[in-house]
Amino acid sequence: METGKSSRRKQCILNAVIAALEESDYSSLTVEDIAARAGVGKSTIYRWWKHKSDLVFEAFREQTASVFDLDFNASLDYNLKQQLLKLSCALNHPVGRALLVVMAEHREAAGEFFRQYLLPRREQTRKLIQQAIGQGEIQADYPFELMLDTLYGPIHYQIIFFNRIPDESYIEALVQLVLHPARTP
Template sequence: MNVKNKEPRSKKEILTATLEMLESNSYSSLTIEAIAAQAGVGKTTIYRWWENKARLVLDAFLMTVESEFEFDSNKSIQDNFKQQLEALARILNSKIGKSTLTIVTESEEIAKDFYVLFLMTKRNEAKQLLQAAIDMGELKPAINLDITLDLLYGPIYFQILIYKQIPDADYINDLLIHVLEGITVAN
């Protein structure tokens, strides 16, 4: 078998093993040895692709969220952001989400990568959605897109990180009503 053909499968197996291990272990008790055993690979295989446990967990998080945050141009702005905020709350409350928040707060380097690989990408997609709504005359043209996104997403992070509670559908609906009320063009 060609080694190049095996790499993607092994990487996915390692990432999947990491997610499985996090379901029954905290981030602090997670070990590369246990992940390697779960994935059926040697530790050296893991260290070939990831320099440490934090990098591995970040990649497992990115794999998990890959398809979770898709915008749908056929949905309203409110429905799109409702779906986004609910997905964010659900993921950040999961074991991989909590572990990712842990490593982001512990490492400036990981925080930068989280910002570049996850937040910036998703923010740019959200900005495009807001800009399309502005172009269609649904939202006020003078809104600051970054502040609007902070108003939408910030409370979710705040609820989870500070209050240690998961925003429910009512909270998310109220948040959307308050934010959208301020930026929607009056009919």
């Protein structure tokens, strides 16, 4: 069980990660700099995190803890648009950009992040899709795993390759394009 002091130290370290990434990129991020900013020793950081990539994952989790919550009282369209807008903002933040680098460079860590963080959120979206099917918004026989990949892929593409945050009109068009074939006649 974590003590209040441990919890405060961890928060201080994560704040130091965020501050460091706001000043430079992931390749310049060092545990030494984080420790100095947080006022702790490197051994304190290594007690909780094995690698600087783990710090980035944790900082991203911390920053987006409740950002991607779904509203089961709203439509599938609304929820998907909100998710994609929030994802665009989160990935455009320095911590989000660092996360993209980490996921490309550290495949094993990326897989763990997917299992621990993204998969539970994807499961929530599946529940929302099931609700939309039950309400007659969309057809039950649509390939929803492919639909989710088709929705989230362009967001990463726009940010990574074009260095552009997809705006509301882009996201609106994307959601409509992807959901159109799933709509009930």
